[in-house]
Amino acid sequence: xxxxxxxxxxxxxxxxxxxxxxxxxxxxxxxxxxxxxxxxxxxxxxxxxxxxxxxxxxxxxxxxxxxxxxxxxxxxxxxxxxxxxxxxxxxxxxxxxxxxxxxxxxxxxxxxxxxxxxxxxxxxxxxxxxxxxxxxxxxxxxxxxxxxxxxxxxxxxxxxxxxxxxxxxxxxxxxxxxxxxxxxxxxxxxxxxxxxxxxxxxxxxxxxxxxxxxxxxxxxxxxxxxxxxxxxxxxxxxxxxxxxxxxxxxxxxxxxxxxxxxxxxxxxxxxxxxxxxxxxxxxxxxxxxxxxxxxxxxxxxxxxxxxxxxxxxxxxxxxxxxxxxxxxxxxxxxx
Amino acid sequence: xxxxxxxxxxxxxxxxxxxxxxxxxxxxxxxxxxxxxxxxxxxxxxxxxxxxxxxxxxxxxxxxxxxxxxxxxxxxxxxxxxxxxxxxxxxxxxxxxxxxxxxxxxxxxxxxxxxxxxxxxxxxxxxxxxxxxxxxxxxxxxxxxxxxxxxxxxxxxxxxxxxxxxxxxxxxxxxxxxxxxxxxxxxxxxxxxxxxxxxxxxxxxxxxxxxxxxxxxxxxxxxxxxxxxxxxxxxxxxxxxxxxxxxxxxxxxxxxxxxxxxxxxxxxxxxxxxxxxxxxxxxxxxxxxxxxxxxxxxxxxxxxxxxxxxxxxxxxxxxxxxxxxxxxxxxxxxxxxxxxxxxxxxxxxxxxxxxxxxxxxxxxxxxxxxxxxxxxxxxxxxxxxxxxxxxxxxxxxxxxxxxxxxxxxxxxxxxxxxxxxxxxxxxxxxxxxx
Numbered sequence: 001x002x003x004x005x006x007x008x009x010x011x012x013x014x015x016x017x018x019x020x021x022x023x024x025x026x027x028x029x030x031x032x033x034x035x036x037x038x039x040x041x042x043x044x045x046x047x048x049x050x051x052x053x054x055x056x057x058x059x060x061x062x063x064x065x066x067x068x069x070x071x072x073x074x075x076x077x078x079x080x081x082x083x084x085x086x087x088x089x090x091x092x093x094x095x096x097x098x099x100x101x102x103x104x105x106x107x108x109x110x111x112x113x114x115x116x117x118x119x120x121x122x123x124x125x126x127x128x129x130x131x132x133x134x135x136x137x138x139x140x141x142x143x144x145x146x147x148x149x150x151x152x153x154x155x156x157x158x159x160x161x162x163x164x165x166x167x168x169x170x171x172x173x174x175x176x177x178x179x180x181x182x183x184x185x186x187x188x189x190x191x192x193x194x195x196x197x198x199x200x201x202x203x204x205x206x207x208x209x210x211x212x213x214x215x216x217x218x219x220x221x222x223x224x225x226x227x228x229x230x231x232x233x234x235x236x237x238x239x240x241x242x243x244x245x246x247x248x249x250x251x252x253x254x255x256x257x258x259x260x261x262x263x264x265x266x267x268x269x270x271x272x273x274x275x276x277x278x279x280x281x282x283x284x285x286x287x288x289x290x291x292x293x294x295x296x297x298x299x300x301x302x303x304x305x306x307x308x309x310x311x312x313x314x315x316x317x318x319x320x321x322x323x324x325x326x327x328x329x330x331x332x333x334x335x
Numbered sequence: 336x337x338x339x340x341x342x343x344x345x346x347x348x349x350x351x352x353x354x355x356x357x358x359x360x361x362x363x364x365x366x367x368x369x370x371x372x373x374x375x376x377x378x379x380x381x382x383x384x385x386x387x388x389x390x391x392x393x394x395x396x397x398x399x400x401x402x403x404x405x406x407x408x409x410x411x412x413x414x415x416x417x418x419x420x421x422x423x424x425x426x427x428x429x430x431x432x433x434x435x436x437x438x439x440x441x442x443x444x445x446x447x448x449x450x451x452x453x454x455x456x457x458x459x460x461x462x463x464x465x466x467x468x469x470x471x472x473x474x475x476x477x478x479x480x481x482x483x484x485x486x487x488x489x490x491x492x493x494x495x496x497x498x499x500x501x502x503x504x505x506x507x508x509x510x511x512x513x514x515x516x517x518x519x520x521x522x523x524x525x526x527x528x529x530x531x532x533x534x535x536x537x538x539x540x541x542x543x544x545x546x547x548x549x550x551x552x553x554x555x556x557x558x559x560x561x562x563x564x565x566x567x568x569x570x571x572x573x574x575x576x577x578x579x580x581x582x583x584x585x586x587x588x589x590x591x592x593x594x595x596x597x598x599x600x601x602x603x604x605x606x607x608x609x610x611x612x613x614x615x616x617x618x619x620x621x622x623x624x625x626x627x628x629x630x631x632x633x634x635x636x637x638x639x640x641x642x643x644x645x646x647x648x649x650x651x652x653x654x655x656x657x658x659x660x661x662x663x664x665x666x667x668x669x670x671x672x673x674x675x676x677x678x679x680x681x682x683x684x685x686x687x688x689x690x691x692x693x694x695x696x697x698x699x700x701x702x703x704x705x706x707x708x709x710x711x712x713x714x715x716x717x718x719x720x721x722x723x724x725x726x727x728x729x730x731x732x733x734x735x736x737x738x739x740x741x742x743x744x745x746x747x748x749x750x751x752x753x754x755x756x757x758x759x760x761x762x763x764x765x766x767x768x769x
Contacts, residue, residue: 067421068443148598155602173594174747261597262410262540263736269743270750286414287733288769289439291421 054302061295068289079296089297091271092279093304095180099255099275100248103184108240110192112233115199116225129200132193143190144257151182151258173259179273186254191247195240202236203229242312249305252277263287276301371399372659374666375427378404379412381620382431382483382649383683384670390678391669398662406624408596409433413732419654420446426654428663429670432480433649435731437469440479440652442729444472447479448653453664455481461673465724466688470650480650481671484685485722486615487715488545488644490519491622493533494707495633496610500529506709510638516546516580519640523589526610534591534609539581539746540739541595545613547577549644552723559735559763560728568734568763578742578759582752585745592746601625613639615646616686616715623683623705636709643718645725648688686715693719730767737762 061079065072083089118129135143150157151172159169172182206229214224230237255273256264265282267274274282280301284294376384388400404412413436419426420440432440440446450470455478459467462482470480490513494504502525503509513519523535536542551558551573558574561567568574584590591609593600603609604625614622614636622634651671653663669675676687677697684703687693693716701712728734741759744750750758 067417068439068446070443070445152599154599171747174749261594261600262408262739264410266740269740269747283769285418286410287736288766289417290769293769
């Protein structure tokens with residue numbers, strides 16, 4: 001279709017006063033607008049379920065809006081100014097970033113290592129590869145509940161095992177750092193296999209002759225991994241980082257279900273592991289029902305994700321610029 | 336691709352979009368296939384209505400009743416209810432409203448059917464006066480809920496653990512152990528020194544709730560908010576007194592620190608990890624559900640330390656969004672009748688708020704087999720007609736959450752009592768301002 005458009009002789013305006021034939025007009029309209037029609041479903045759906053809620057949330061965030069009340073009052077930026085000096089909000093931002101770092105860094109390293117193992121000659125290779133994805137297809141809620149029990153203070157299996165080796169039980173749910181670690185474990189358990197498969201796919205695209213050449217030059221497996229595999233995986237690694245960022249900053253189900261009982265939405269008595277999305281929920285819904293304030297939290301979360309995404313893009317650009325020539329050189333050398 | 340008629344493709348794309356929109360926009364119908372009207376009842380915890388539904392459906396063959404949320408946590412139920420009301424869709428035809436949240440829901444009475452328009456005014460005498468008033472808006476023009484249960488107050492205890500600790504197990508003798516909360520603490524210390532492997536009580540937050548409601552009920556009749564809706568957490572002596580007593584309980588090391596309604600708390604029931612729990616009448620059903628049939632006969636009920644009190648209790652309301660308001664109101668009237676109160680009490684133990692039901696031999700002579708045949712009707716019913724209610728202010732739930740969490744930080748050793756008291760005051764003020 002695009003080719004046809006390009007091939008059409010340029011500047012052939014219809015002579016004035018002569019109506020184009022009906023068929024010609026139709027086909028022109030068709031050629032011009034149907035591409036938009038084809039992609040319309042996505043944008044229509046996005047507009048309804050993405051853009052409109054986003055805009056509406058912003059509108060709500062400018063109001064003092066009791067969820068049950070019938071007459072919200074416009075307050076301008078007041079929700080935002082209050083939020084910027086709200087210690088509990090920044091506490092939740094730190095929690096979110098902390099959990100994100102603790103979960104993502106080991107997760108991607110483990111995934112890389114796992115992918116490297118799976119890339120070797122193994123018996124039942126497909127079976128192993130499928131197996132690493134199993135945690136990902138289990139329901140998040142089930143995972144969170146099981147881990148919530150494993151990390152129980154008194155009846156949890158982890159503390160029981162720590163006790164066996166003579167370590168005192170850890171208050172996994174009411175110690176800030178410990179709860180971050182516990183929630184990160186949950187995230188990692190679920191997502192490491194998924195990332196490993198993505199890495200594995202990318203690894204298989206690396207020509208084998210590179211490794212053969214390196215082996216002839218006397219490079220051992222570790223050396224091959226760090227100087228061939230990792231550099232060539234850079235774009236994939238960046239992709240995984242971005243995906244993990246988006247998921248990590250919106251973390252809700254795992255920390256929410258990790259806690260149980262009254263006001264679990266606080267993520268511990270002193271908000272030890274309350275993430276931004278949990279803080280949003282706490283304000284927009286129970287126990288505050290302050291829809292305006294909750295919406296303001298949602299928008300700041302959006303801004304934070306945008307900032308982190310921008311940082312990611314900058315890093316990609318820098319890494320991309322550095323990686324490109326190096327890759328080319330190695331490829332050239334191997335050939 | 337080139338020969339494929341493009342407009343046909345476009346039409347397909349359009350149609351696909353249309354299907355998607357229709358599919359995402361359509362909701363379910365609440366008419367049952369057999370032409371019956373389905374009434375959905377939303378509850379939390381244990382209301383004990385199963386038998387009553389059956390009875391009602393037998394008498395009204397065109398009605399089918401479905402209950403949702405049984406056994407659930409109030410903390411999960413109330414945000415859902417609020418969302419349904421705000422969205423104008425999703426709520427049941429009959430919904431339960433807990434007393435702590437009543438003020439918030441009453442502030443927007445248009446979300447609910449005004450029961451006075453459905454002849455509810457005649458029913459006033461069927462309820463304790465304060466219970467009736469709780470469901471009534473401040474101007475007295477709208478009644479959004481009819482009372483179900485009141486809390487009442489007692490102390491449930493495990494006889495097997497008491498025996499192990501060398502304490503008496505007979506409920507009269509146990510009641511005599513703790514005329515006051517100080518005596519309760521002293522008993523706890525005795526229990527603790529016997530090293531049974533169990534704690535004396537489940538969670539300081541539950542005990543705190545009991546004490547603060549009791550203290551406030553016996554004093555000026557309000558706790559976090561005064562009756563003019565001013566936040567008085569920091570100046571109300573009843574709150575501070577309850578706080579100090581709770582701190583003494585924590586300092587004595589009596590709490591098992593099982594966060595109330597958490598999975599650990601449920602496990603602790605199953606594994607008999609604590610010996611006493613403050614129990615309003617509705618809690619007996621929760622204990623039975625959590626501790627399971629294997630603990631039947633190992634629990635008993637004694638008097639609560641201090642003097643009476645009330646914790647909890649609910650109303651039933653009909654949301655304006657219900658498509659079967661008339662039928663729903665009729666069901667509410669049935670469930671909140673003296674007969675309904677008695678049926679619920681027999682099933683799961685919530686104490687009636689209907690004076691007629693409280694006087695009924697079915698209540699006064701009721702015993703509970705699970706609790707070693709304790710005369711529950713007598714224990715809970717005795718004080719019910721004279722109990723003094725505690726006023727709940729507009730952000731009661733949020734403020735209570737903050738104070739409870741402050742108690743919990745002390746219990747877990749994260750804050751000392753003075754720091755936590757400051758936290759409670761500061762956070763309560765913040766919560767009230769939100």
